[in-house]
Amino acid sequence: MRSPIHCAWVFPVALILPLPALADTPATADDRRFPPTFITVEGHRDLSPEDWKDPRICGQCHTEQYEGWNGSMHSNAFKDPVFQALWALAEKADPSMRNHCGGCHTPIGISTETVKFHPDEPLHGNFSAPEVAETGVSCDVCHTISGTNLKKTAVLEHGNSSYILDPGNTKLASLSDAESPFHETGYSDHHAKSDFCGNCHNIFHPGNNFPIERTYDEWKYSIYAQNGIQCQDCHMVPVEIAMKVADTLKRPEELDEPSLEGFAGLGGPWRKVVHKHGFVGGNAVITAVMGRVDPDKYEDLGREGNYEEAVKRLQNVASLKLAVTNQDQGGPLHQVKVRVTNERAGHHLPTSLTELRQIWLEVVVTDNKGRELRRSGSLGPNNDLPKDTMIFNAHAVDANGQDTHFPWEIARFVDVNTIPPKGWKYAKYYFNVPDDAEEVKIVAKLHYRSFDQYIADKLLGKGAVKVPSVEMVSVEETYPVAALKTAMAAPADARH
Numbered sequence: 190m191r192s193p194i195h196c197a198w199v200f201p202v203a204l205i206l207p208l209p210a211l212a213d214t215p216a217t218a219d220d221r222r223f224p225p226t227f228i229t230v231e232g233h234r235d236l237s238p239e240d241w242k243d244p245r246i247c248g249q250c251h252t253e254q255y256e257g258w259n260g261s262m263h264s265n266a267f268k269d270p271v272f273q274a275l276w277a278l279a280e281k282a283d284p285s286m287r288n289h290c291g292g293c294h295t296p297i298g299i300s301t302e303t304v305k306f307h308p309d310e311p312l313h314g315n316f317s318a319p320e321v322a323e324t325g326v327s328c329d330v331c332h333t334i335s336g337t338n339l340k341k342t343a344v345l346e347h348g349n350s351s352y353i354l355d356p357g358n359t360k361l362a363s364l365s366d367a368e369s370p371f372h373e374t375g376y377s378d379h380h381a382k383s384d385f386c387g388n389c390h391n392i393f394h395p396g397n398n399f400p401i402e403r404t405y406d407e408w409k410y411s412i413y414a415q416n417g418i419q420c421q422d423c424h425m426v427p428v429e430i431a432m433k434v435a436d437t438l439k440r441p442e443e444l445d446e447p448s449l450e451g452f453a454g455l456g457g458p459w460r461k462v463v464h465k466h467g468f469v470g471g472n473a474v475i476t477a478v479m480g481r482v483d484p485d486k487y488e489d490l491g492r493e494g495n496y497e498e499a500v501k502r503l504q505n506v507a508s509l510k511l512a513v514t515n516q517d518q519g520g521p522l523h524q525v526k527v528r529v530t531n532e533r534a535g536h537h538l539p540t541s542l543t544e545l546r547q548i549w550l551e552v553v554v555t556d557n558k559g560r561e562l563r564r565s566g567s568l569g570p571n572n573d574l575p576k577d578t579m580i581f582n583a584h585a586v587d588a589n590g591q592d593t594h595f596p597w598e599i600a601r602f603v604d605v606n607t608i609p610p611k612g613w614k615y616a617k618y619y620f621n622v623p624d625d626a627e628e629v630k631i632v633a634k635l636h637y638r639s640f641d642q643y644i645a646d647k648l649l650g651k652g653a654v655k656v657p658s659v660e661m662v663s664v665e666e667t668y669p670v671a672a673l674k675t676a677m678a679a680p681a682d683a684r685h
């Protein structure tokens with residue numbers, strides 16, 4: 190066992206250097222050794238790929254963790270073809286983006302400076318790295334992160350790979366009494382906290398510091414953080430438990446759930462809580478469309494279990510509520526107001542790449558004679574959304590105010606329409622009810638997709654994939670017209 194991590198011993202080294210040399214101390218020089226990331230290495234060592242172990246080795250004693258991780262977005266963080274394509278465009282626009290993007294998607298590749306770009310490859314080019322660096326955010330990456338550099342970042346907050354690497358024989362996590370025949374173990378409180386995730390799940394533009402992805406920040410100021418609920422409490426437990434965590438605001442440990450129990454490693458004791466390692470979010474594109482690219486390879490891009498769980502998370506995160514009001518004293522014009530509530534995400538809905546991710550409402554109003562009175566948000570023949578669709582996302586522009594989807598160009602968001610944790614947003618639709626109608630039926634559905642067809646065509650090649658959508662939740666109500674016209678006449682406060 191190793192005592193809790195500390196790096197105070199760095200300072201005596203600085204003291205023996207001539208003063209005033211603070212800006213030139215080894216610690217400071219090391220800070221930006223892989224600029225523009227904030228990665229530092231414990232002891233300022235030079236690292237090589239041999240410093241990290243292949244996840245398959247860990248999997249021999251940590252079968253469950255390996256099965257969850259293999260095929261997860263973390264295991265695919267480097268190989269993910271959507272990432273590779275956007276990274277190549279970034280590299281061509283600004284070569285310093287290689288480290289910036291890679292700092293979170295291949296920590297081993299960047300800290301060993303072994304990533305290579307091949308501009309002559311088809312489409313956008315391709316990056317290669319030693320095999321162990323291709324494993325993206327691997328076991329040994331996470332379990333040898335020994336702390337955070339948040340105080341050194343440009344925004345004094347976690348983000349832009351603000352982690353300290355200390356690869357070696359000591360594996361860190363939050364078990365205080367672990368003993369392993371294969372490696373040393375070390376207790377790390379950091380691993381039990383959202384802060385650990387925040388090192389990568391908060392992204393600001395390395396030039397203008399604009400916060401582009403701020404999942405960690407969104408969580409930090411949410412009701413979940415106020416109640417001590419961490420990212421791990423929802424993303425390292427089965428979805429059924431995550432739902433209970435969100436509903437009760439209790440941590441998994443407090444729920445006394447037998448399904449969380451198990452062995453953390455071969456030969457270790459039975460434990461009350463063993464953490465799942467699939468880290469399932471909403472990504473159904475990579476898991477569904479890319480499928481098993483090579484069934485003989487130990488890692489594959491899409492694990493069915495992870496796909497199903499992503500869908501389940503999406504289907505249990507939001508709720509819809511309808512309210513219909515007459516708009517002109519018994520006349521034909523009506524309004525339906527749809528309330529979309531973020532019931533169970535510990536951050537905004539959607540979060541992260543909010544300029545790309547799409548959550549949208551589809552609303553269809555018909556009468557009892559089958560006439561369509563209003564339709565919005567139905568996908569067109571080219572997998573496109575009509576202009577009037579209510580989409581919950583962010584609208585990004587560059588320094589000149591031009592629309593952009595490229596993270597390296599983003600200067601600001603001109604419109605942010607994401608839904609805060611346990612918060613809601615309204616969408617309003619208007620329709621006329623024909624004189625001879627007796628009933629009106631309203632169907633509202635909430636859908637999710639990782640990005641639109643235009644982005645998929647641009648990044649992966651035209652027609653390479655048809656971006657799938659997941660129906661998250663739907664509500665259907667039938668209203669007698671007479672009741673709509675009289676009893677439900679709009680109260681004044683519902684008109685805005």
Ligand code: HEC
Nearest residue numbers: 242247250328360362363364367368369371374453454457
């Ligand atoms: C020969 C078997 C074996 C191999 C191989 C192995 N481990 Fe372990 N590991 C264990 C055992 C046993 C424990 C203790 C489990 C317990 O106490 O519940 C453990 C504990 C851990 C812990 C918990 C540390 C703590 O203090 O919280 C981590 C993290 C870990 N291993 C990571 C890894 C990683 C990463 C690899 C691959 C580089 C790996 N292990 C390879 C057997 C192994």
Ligand code: HEC
Nearest residue numbers: 247251254255258326327328331363380381421453463464
């Ligand atoms: C994205 C980072 C990440 C990756 C990748 C990752 N782990 Fe973990 N792991 C964690 C965190 C965080 C915890 C502790 C969670 C807590 O205490 O709340 C943990 C806990 C553990 C534990 C301690 C037992 C437990 O359930 O708390 C073991 C053992 C372990 N991981 C092994 C592995 C192995 C093996 C792999 C690769 C197959 C792996 N981890 C990949 C972040 C990661």
Ligand code: HEC
Nearest residue numbers: 271272275276279289290293349350389390391392541596
């Ligand atoms: C600070 C860490 C960090 C940096 C820097 C970073 N990313 Fe990411 N990236 C992430 C995380 C975390 C996700 C997952 C978010 C999610 O899925 O909701 C992600 C997701 C993505 C995705 C979506 C993949 C998919 O299959 O949907 C793309 C594409 C991507 N990143 C490209 C880039 C590019 C290009 C850069 C550099 C300009 C970059 N990233 C820089 C952490 C980072």
Ligand code: HEC
Nearest residue numbers: 262266269272293294386389420421424468469470471472
């Ligand atoms: C070393 C950087 C790093 C750390 C640490 C890290 N992540 Fe990630 N995470 C990523 C990247 C990069 C991706 C996206 C990979 C891609 O889509 O290509 C990702 C993807 C995810 C996804 C999947 C998103 C989706 O679209 O389905 C979830 C969920 C997630 N991370 C949660 C966590 C949690 C919880 C923690 C902390 C316990 C954590 N991550 C720690 C880098 C990291």
Ligand code: HEC
Nearest residue numbers: 383386390405408419420423435470471502506533534535
């Ligand atoms: C209360 C439970 C809960 C907590 C706490 C929580 N999440 Fe999530 N998270 C969800 C749910 C549910 C989804 C799926 C819906 C969605 O995509 O937003 C999700 C989705 C995600 C995604 C995928 C988003 C996308 O659409 O690509 C990422 C990445 C993620 N979470 C990271 C984190 C990180 C990092 C933290 C901590 C800072 C965290 N989550 C805290 C419940 C939670």
